[in-house]
Amino acid sequence: MSREAILRRIRAALGPEKEPARTRAVAVRLAAPPPNPRPAFAGLAGAERESRLIECLEGQGATVITIPDLAALPAAVATLLGSPQAPAKTTEQVHDTACLDPGLRRDDEVGNAIGAHTSDVTPTEVGVQIPLGFSQHLTRDNEKPCPLFIADDARFTALAWPERLTPQRWTPGETLGDGFAALTHAEAAVAETGTLVLASSAVSPASLAFLPEVHLVAVRRETIAASFEDSFAALAAAAPARLPRAINLVSGPSRTGDIGGRIVKGAHGPRRLCVILYGPPLGVTGPAQG
Amino acid sequence: VTPTTDTFKANTTAALADKKLAKALAGLPGGLVAQRAAAYARVPEFETLRTAARDIRDHTLQNLDVYLERFAAKAEAAGSRIHWAADAAEARRIIAHLATERGTRLVAKGKSMVSEEIGLNAHLESLGMEVFESDLGEYLLQIRGETPSHIIAPAIHLSQDQVEADFRRRHTHLDPARNLETPESLVAEARAVLRARFLAADIGITGANFLVAETGTAVIVTNEGNGDLSAHLPKTHIVLAAIDKVVPTLSDLATLLRVLARSATGQDMTAYTTLMTGPKAPGDPDGPEECHVVILDNGRTEMLRSGFAEALRCIRCGACLNHCPIYNAVGGHAYGWVYAGPIGAAITPAFLGVEKAGDLPAASTFCGKCEEVCPVKIPLTRLMRTWREKQFSSPRGWKARTLLRLWAFAARRPRLYHLAARFPIALLSAFAGSKRRLTRLPIARGWTRVRDFPAPQGRTFQQLWRERQRGVPR
Numbered sequence: 184m185s186r187e188a189i190l191r192r193i194r195a196a197l198g199p200e201k202e203p204a205r206t207r208a209v210a211v212r213l214a215a216p217p218p219n220p221r222p223a224f225a226g227l228a229g230a231e232r233e234s235r236l237i238e239c240l241e242g243q244g245a246t247v248i249t250i251p252d253l254a255a256l257p258a259a260v261a262t263l264l265g266s267p268q269a270p271a272k273t274t275e276q277v278h279d280t281a282c283l284d285p286g287l288r289r290d291d292e293v294g295n296a297i298g299a300h301t302s303d304v305t306p307t308e309v310g311v312q313i314p315l316g317f318s319q320h321l322t323r324d325n326e327k328p329c330p331l332f333i334a335d336d337a338r339f340t341a342l343a344w345p346e347r348l349t350p351q352r353w354t355p356g357e358t359l360g361d362g363f364a365a366l367t368h369a370e371a372a373v374a375e376t377g378t379l380v381l382a383s384s385a386v387s388p389a390s391l392a393f394l395p396e397v398h399l400v401a402v403r404r405e406t407i408a409a410s411f412e413d414s415f416a417a418l419a420a421a422a423p424a425r426l427p428r429a430i431n432l433v434s435g436p437s438r439t440g441d442i443g444g445r446i447v448k449g450a451h452g453p454r455r456l457c458v459i460l461y462g463p464p465l466g467v468t469g470p471a472q473g
Numbered sequence: 474v475t476p477t478t479d480t481f482k483a484n485t486t487a488a489l490a491d492k493k494l495a496k497a498l499a500g501l502p503g504g505l506v507a508q509r510a511a512a513y514a515r516v517p518e519f520e521t522l523r524t525a526a527r528d529i530r531d532h533t534l535q536n537l538d539v540y541l542e543r544f545a546a547k548a549e550a551a552g553s554r555i556h557w558a559a560d561a562a563e564a565r566r567i568i569a570h571l572a573t574e575r576g577t578r579l580v581a582k583g584k585s586m587v588s589e590e591i592g593l594n595a596h597l598e599s600l601g602m603e604v605f606e607s608d609l610g611e612y613l614l615q616i617r618g619e620t621p622s623h624i625i626a627p628a629i630h631l632s633q634d635q636v637e638a639d640f641r642r643r644h645t646h647l648d649p650a651r652n653l654e655t656p657e658s659l660v661a662e663a664r665a666v667l668r669a670r671f672l673a674a675d676i677g678i679t680g681a682n683f684l685v686a687e688t689g690t691a692v693i694v695t696n697e698g699n700g701d702l703s704a705h706l707p708k709t710h711i712v713l714a715a716i717d718k719v720v721p722t723l724s725d726l727a728t729l730l731r732v733l734a735r736s737a738t739g740q741d742m743t744a745y746t747t748l749m750t751g752p753k754a755p756g757d758p759d760g761p762e763e764c765h766v767v768i769l770d771n772g773r774t775e776m777l778r779s780g781f782a783e784a785l786r787c788i789r790c791g792a793c794l795n796h797c798p799i800y801n802a803v804g805g806h807a808y809g810w811v812y813a814g815p816i817g818a819a820i821t822p823a824f825l826g827v828e829k830a831g832d833l834p835a836a837s838t839f840c841g842k843c844e845e846v847c848p849v850k851i852p853l854t855r856l857m858r859t860w861r862e863k864q865f866s867s868p869r870g871w872k873a874r875t876l877l878r879l880w881a882f883a884a885r886r887p888r889l890y891h892l893a894a895r896f897p898i899a900l901l902s903a904f905a906g907s908k909r910r911l912t913r914l915p916i917a918r919g920w921t922r923v924r925d926f927p928a929p930q931g932r933t934f935q936q937l938w939r940e941r942q943r944g945v946p947r
Contacts (some may be wrong), residue, residue, distance in 0.1 A: 222518045222731070424550045437744055
């Protein structure tokens with residue numbers, strides 16, 4: 184059998200007589216892993232940590248807003264999806280989103296250099312008060328917000344949604360795509376790189392992060408981790424037998440650079456990523472992580 | 474893929490004459506290279522991270538048997554099925570068997586260099602299945618019947634105009650008068666065309682950037698989200714990964730992720746990094762019902778044995794390609810097989826043999842930029858030199874060996890050396906004219922075709938040395 188053949192060849196290369204020593208070395212390292220060197224920005228606490236998350240997310244082209252609690256979520260979603268019925272100022276704090284993706288800017292320059300420049304039609308600069316310029320399907324009819332889908336997640340179904348925005352339950356097989364939005368809840372976020380941590384579960388299908396044109400993600404502020412290590416440790420501690428089937432680390436909307444080296448958003452996954460932070464802020468020391 | 478590594482010199486000559494290619498490659502230094510530099514500058518601790526990343530890879534490779542067994546056990550415990558493939562043929566057979574057993578007609582493919590290595594698509598197609606590449610770059614190549622020319626930007630050699638022409642030729646069901654002038658419109662078209670296919674696919678096949686031994690997890694790192702659609706939507710997910718992809722723990726994964734995207738595209742993280750552990754869990758609304766992991770050797774154990782283990786540290790970021798003056802001049806296709814650039818030169822001879830691919834390691838200025846930017850510090854120049862030594866002593870190296878022997882014979886006989894050097898030097902100097910340059914040199918046409926040959930000043934070293942000893946002013 185090839186399993187034995189491959190392992191035998193590896194052992195022959197590494198020294199078959201040293202196998203017990205290797206087994207011991209691995210057991211020791213897995214039981215007590217050596218600490219990783221971590222960049223300083225992966226060890227922030229409190230408000231600094233949250234600022235890092237927001238800065239990085241916006242740098243990747245995501246829109247970030249902060250609301251006091253989940254009860255304020257429907258109004259925030261309405262604002263994000265551009266419903267005319269939405270109150271103008273429902274958010275406690277609206278971050279300035281006039282931060283163009285640095286990657287995008289650089290690639291535009293490359294495009295110029297090789298004569299492939301075209302005007303940037305991706306409106307990453309729009310503020311959240313203005314309805315986001317979705318695909319043509321949505322902008323044609325500004326009166327109606329795009330259909331919003333959620334999974335069977337009580338955190339969302341329990342909320343009071345305005346009638347025009349009432350989310351529909353997503354069922355597997357529904358393709359969503361252009362003109363659709365989906366709302367999911369992140370397990371956590373990682374501040375060091377502006378990364379959302381989505382874990383698949385009965386109430387959180389992995390596909391919902393990839394099928395819609397607009398992906399809205401709710402993040403409880405107390406779950407913002409400083410580093411990947413902290414976040415991974417929390418995930419492993421919560422599911423010691425087996426990790427969630429899919430853990431999606433999402434850092435910005437879908438993108439590609441495959442045509443002429445220029446970054447275009449919405450390659451296969453969402454064109455827009457909107458992050459809604461809610462709940463009490465991180466304490467100065469942060470929550471107990473890992 | 475039929476390798477053309479044995480015609481490497483002719484490939485490079487053709488590539489250098491290709492103006493479209495030169496234009497496409499001209500964007501590399503300002504694009505990926507500048508972005509990597511900016512990302513590097515944002516992390517003051519980057520060198521420490523590189524050292525740590527190297528140590529993790531070395532530790533894993535030095536205990537590879539134990540970690541592979543650990544990965545297999547954990548993945549099986551999570552409900553995945555593990556298959557071991559000694560070579561390309563066995564991997565093709567395993568995947569074809571899984572696919573036919575399930576009555577597969579359509580296969581969604583995520584980007585995978587290993588699948589190129591084993592020629593997977595052609596094999597599945599020969600069995601009557603339809604395979605679609607879902608990474609946009611790979612899709613473009615599939616339409617054109619080409620192979621990737623870069624590890625992470627497979628279609629980097631194509632211009633926007635070429636893509637537009639291909640889409641018009643291929644997507645004939647769409648309005649011929651549609652506007653495809655911008656990259657945005659081209660991406661939107663590919664998105665729409667491929668979206669329907671994901672949902673119809675019977676199985677999804679992806680590679681893996683990492684296999685985590687501690688948890689039995691396969692990790693893919695992408696920007697488009699195609700890998701995720703290939704992995705989460707079809708009923709069956711097959712992961713194809715080589716034995717060198719394993720890492721011990723999630724914590725080690727964190728270190729490697731910190732250097733991977735920054736080295737590759739200059740992003741702090743790619744848009745999507747996905748950790749997949751087993752098939753759909755009870756209660757999960759989506760996800761594959763079955764998950765298979767095919768673990769491939771295909772020559773890697775031999776690299777481990779024969780002193781090329783350091784090349785197995787590679788995490789396929791492509792930074793060595795972007796920074797290589799040779800790659801920047803000739804592009805990826807000239808290298809003639811799956812892996813291009815310095816890492817291609819360091820590993821291709823191991824896969825195809827030094828007789829077939831021995832010229833690749835010669836294509837280096839040995840400037841060392843590749844190992845300076847390598848996130849896992851692979852000693853690429855040393856590995857290339859080792860292959861050059863092997864080629865030198867192989868039957869193919871007879872020319873070099875004969876010439877060097879002749880030179881050594883003369884070099885040990887000063888009078889003979891002087892005689893042999895004196896006349897050509899005097900002759901060349903006489904023909905050089907007032908500009909002191911030769912525009913044509915019959916015995917070195919390869920040189921003078923593209924540049925002038927500087928004329929020798931007329932006397933040999935021995936003559937100059939004697940004059941100096943006598944105190945003759947120069």
